[in-house]
Amino acid sequence: MSDTPVHTLDVKGAACPIPVVKTAKAMKTMSAGEMLEILATDPGVEPDMKAWTKQTKNELVSIDRQDGGVFRVVVRKS
């Protein structure tokens, strides 16, 4: 299984609930095991992605805060 996300979702500038809503949509088009990279600036994205993955049983691989207040979130579809 590759550790490099093959899909990227850029939701920089979008406020809650768009990062979660678009993540859910993007994941529906993916196969199990595939990873999605999400780039977001919503300050609530970390707790939201933790809650979303917990509830949907998908895996939260990583959350990193990058320069410019951008969060890079990686999730893997279960």
Next chain:
Amino acid sequence: MSDEESVLYVMTHGTESPERCATPFFLAASAAAMDVDTGIYFTMNGPQLLKKGAAETMGPKGEDGQKLSFFIDQALDCGVSLYVCQPSLDLNDLTADDLIDGVKMIGGAAFNDMAMEASAVVTF
């Protein structure tokens, strides 16, 4: 997928308070995106928000920001169910034909059953 869980929102505010109009829709969209069965029940003034054309003319921040229609469409797109009952329509001089497409008619018994079955009921 957790088929058992559900959240039911209850919206009692209508066009009199635009600042209150969008929150139930975007919280419900979030819940639906979490694979939770999600509905919003509109009662008291709530059905006013579902009248055809109303959502295009108002938004939570007035002339700034998104219109209510954006939040309704987002919720529907995520699979949120919208419910009203007949007495609430009568109260607002509305009929089912006046409402946007996709609104489901229920009654008080169905509402109470949904509330008792839901994992959480959130009232606005």
